[in-house]
Amino acid sequence: MSIQMPDSAKRAGALAAHGKTESAIRIMVVDDQRLFCESIAGLLAAQPAFEVVATACNGAECIELACQLTPDIILMDVKMPQLDGIEATRRIKATIPQTRVILLTTFTSDGYVLDGLAAGASGYLLKDSSTAGLISAIKAVHAGEQVTAPNITSRMMQLLERQNAERKQENDGLTERELETLKLVARGMVAKEIARSLAISEKTVRNHISNIYHKLGIYDRSQIVIYAMKNGLVDIHEV
Numbered sequence: 001m002s003i004q005m006p007d008s009a010k011r012a013g014a015l016a017a018h019g020k021t022e023s024a025i026r027i028m029v030v031d032d033q034r035l036f037c038e039s040i041a042g043l044l045a046a047q048p049a050f051e052v053v054a055t056a057c058n059g060a061e062c063i064e065l066a067c068q069l070t071p072d073i074i075l076m077d078v079k080m081p082q083l084d085g086i087e088a089t090r091r092i093k094a095t096i097p098q099t100r101v102i103l104l105t106t107f108t109s110d111g112y113v114l115d116g117l118a119a120g121a122s123g124y125l126l127k128d129s130s131t132a133g134l135i136s137a138i139k140a141v142h143a144g145e146q147v148t149a150p151n152i153t154s155r156m157m158q159l160l161e162r163q164n165a166e167r168k169q170e171n172d173g174l175t176e177r178e179l180e181t182l183k184l185v186a187r188g189m190v191a192k193e194i195a196r197s198l199a200i201s202e203k204t205v206r207n208h209i210s211n212i213y214h215k216l217g218i219y220d221r222s223q224i225v226i227y228a229m230k231n232g233l234v235d236i237h238e239v
Contacts, residue, residue: 024048024049024050024051025049025050025051025072025073025138025139025142026051026053026069026070026071026072026073027044027050027051027052027053027071027072027073027074027075027138028052028053028054028055028056028062028065028066028069028071028073028074028075029041029044029052029054029055029056029074029075030055030056030057030058030059030061030062030074030075030076030077030080030085030088031055031057031075031076031077031080031104032057032058032077032079032080032081033077034057036127037055037057038055040075040104041055043131044075044135044138047135049135049139050135050138053069053071054069054071057080058080058081058082058083059076059080059082059083059084059085059087059088059091060082060083060088061082062074062076062083062088062092063083063088063091063092063095066092066095066096066099067095067096070096070098070099071099072099072100072142073099073100073101073102073138073141073142074092074099074100074101074102075102075104075138076088076089076101076102076103076104076121077103077104077105078103078105078107078112078116079105079107085103085105085116086103086112086115086116086119086121087119089101089103089116089119089120089121090119090120092120093119093120093219093220094219097120097219097220100122100123100141100142100220100222101120101121101122101123102121102122102123102124102125102137102138102141102147103116103121103123103124103125104125104126104127104129104134105124105125105126105127106126106127106128108126108149108151108152113148113152117146117148117222117226118223118226120218120219120220120222120223121222122141122145122146122147122220122222123137123140123141123146123147123148124147124148124149124152125137125147125148125149126149126152129149144221145188146222146225172215172216173215174211174212174215174216175211177198177200177208178208178211178212178215179233180198181194181198181205181208181209181212182212182224182227182228182233183228183233183234184197184198185209185212185221185224186221186224186225186227186228186229186233186234187234191205191206191209212224
């Protein structure tokens with residue numbers, strides 16, 4: 001009588017055969033240029049810390065596969081047929097918010113960058129990034145950080161400062177305490193640190209964060225960072 005191995009056991013065995021562990025970061029690569037897509041997938045698959053679970057050539061295919069596989073990280077091009085990377089990011093974050101998206105593209109215009117980050121992307125990198133830089137960015141995003149290419153960060157700072165000077169800050173119904181909590185979250189503090197800073201309980205902090213998500217219609221901390229920067233609540237150097 002044959003014994004069927006559970007999927008978890010099969011995965012563990014397959015990973016071990018390739019020198020990886022079950023803690024490997026599960027990655028999907030999405031790009032309509034197949035040669036580039038396969039090259040990046042091969043490069044990442046060679047890293048012990050990464051497991052490439054799928055590749056896709058457009059946003060629609062990406063969403064379908066992502067819903068089935070729930071990867072940890074999706075590396076996504078911006079301009080693709082059928083569904084672009086920004087809209088695909090928005091739909092993925094609405095459906096599987098725990099999956100983080102890094103946009104990897106050649107487009108550097110302010111509109112693409114801000115639209116991508118506003119859609120919920122946790123990173124915006126250029127295709128001329130170094131291998132070491134890409135690997136480091138994936139690990140940082142998996143750890144909950146926000147990453148952008150250095151030259152884009154500089155331009156974003158100037159753009160956000162200009163926007164902050166031109167627009168009146170809107171709090172979207174947030175209470176004073178929720179605003180204080182939002183600023184600290186945007187600066188990278190966790191619930192325990194925020195509780196200590198504001199002299200409140202961790203449960204209260206979590207309630208504030210939940211209210212912030214609900215009132216702003218956002219899904220994760222990376223979007224809190226974007227909101228805080230856009231509204232002048234934190235400086236880009238603080239995040």
